Amino acid sequence: MVGAIILWIIMIAFLFFILHAVIQSALDSSNMAKNIQDIRDYLYDTKREGRTDKRAVAEQLLSTQPGAPQDLYEECPACGEKIIQHEPECPSCGLRLKD
Secondary structure (H helix, E strand, O other), X not given: OHHHHHHHHHHHHHHHHHHHHHHHHHHHXXXXXXXXXXXXXXXXXXXXXXXXXXXXXXXXXHHHOOOOOOOOEEEOOOOOOXXXXXXXXXXXXXXXXXX
């Protein structure tokens, strides 16, 4: 009886190990994994080079992604400067755009 329980536990552990390996393999070879790795590499290079211009980084990241939105900008209601959509404040005049 105890031997059968131990055998079942070993078989279940082995099954989970195989399942984990299959899922990990699928994730590693997926398109999303490649895109995430590209973003990590770009951010690492940006940090290493000391670039801190968030707007330039965001534009570069968005422009390199397949299916990126064509209209990345909207106008600031106060000064009319073009700003990246969903930016919390206007870099030109400092108007807070989102709470």
